[in-house]
Amino acid sequence: MIETFHIGLYAAALCIIIAFFSFIKESDDLHRLILTDLAAIMALFLIALVGTDLAEALILPGLVVAISKLMALSEVYIMKEGIRHNKENSVLDIEVLKSAPAILAAILVIYGIILSGFPGGAVAGVGIIFYLICKGHKERFELIETASGYAWVGWMLAFFIMIIIPSQWFLAMMLAGGAILLKVTAKLSLIGTMRGDNNV
């Protein structure tokens, strides 16, 4: 084990020398900021090389302080260069929330349909809330209302079937399950649109 540790130590030392050499060469502040992250990763690399449970437990606090320092430094850089956004659109103005919601919402909705009934509606609704919060909702608002209305009709129809033709209970139950899925989804979706825009 200790031989492996030494080989790893040499490799890490080589990486550190390369990282520090790039510091000497680089003069742009932003690039140097990114290079410091490389150095911080090397520090974690050194701990990870030890390869015991204790070392594993030390990685996380090390990572946390390195990241918090990097964030503080980025904030100083933004202040220093005066490159803060002129207008902040929302608190959720984050890059990943523009690219990820379609996939995540699709996964949640499909999983909700598989679950069916009230929990299914809740899961699918969370997916749609997420999508609407991230993407906006201008045209989809009416669609939700329509779906909610049809779900209400389906729900009532299921009750009538239950009461009038009790032998068809399975159909009624499936209808009610599907309807309540739609209903809960629509209700939760409305939460997603409640962001104070002018058409809500």
Next chain:
Amino acid sequence: MFDLSIEGPELFVLPFGDIVPYFSTYTAALAGFVLVFITIAAISLPEKQVDIVFGGDAYVAKDIEPADTRFTRFMAVACGFATFGAVVTGDVFNFTLFAVMVGICNLGIVAASRNRHVLNAAFQYGLVALVASVPLFGSAAIILATTGTLSIWTLAGLGAVPLLAKILLILGVMGEGIAPLYIGKAEIIRAQGAPFVLMIHFSSLMIFLRVIEIVMVI
């Protein structure tokens, strides 16, 4: 304690698994100083600054609102607590983490100023402090790899820690605590909330005194 002259008599020990926080006369004195300075940072009001026109007898008095220095005061108190942790802890890795936290808080104290030159200096200091985490964590990793423990209590007096690890530890703490050099350059002494800058000097001093103790003990 440990039969080492630097520590003096043992005052308090908290056996807490492998990590044993302890007070010797040395660390207790440091911890007492830190508590005094935390109190000063928490209750002091920012001074009234006076800008004097050089070569004349005109001067401008600046009133600084307490709200202007709220963030700096918070950072100064946080820096005090991080220093306290670094002084009291009985674990090498916790010491390095607290040293990094002191570095972050120092950065926060300096960065609260809106002066571009001060921010520039703070940025350069932050780069050094971040890079210093390599020798700092590297030293902890080497100590762990060679001795199998990070507890100062266990390592004390054994002399098992390699010289390289000690050198790296001091180098890392130098990188984290080198802030006074930068703020000397950065005219932050004249910026808002200047009294809190004292905390940077103070924390650096305390961290250095503690790392000297650690290096001589392990």
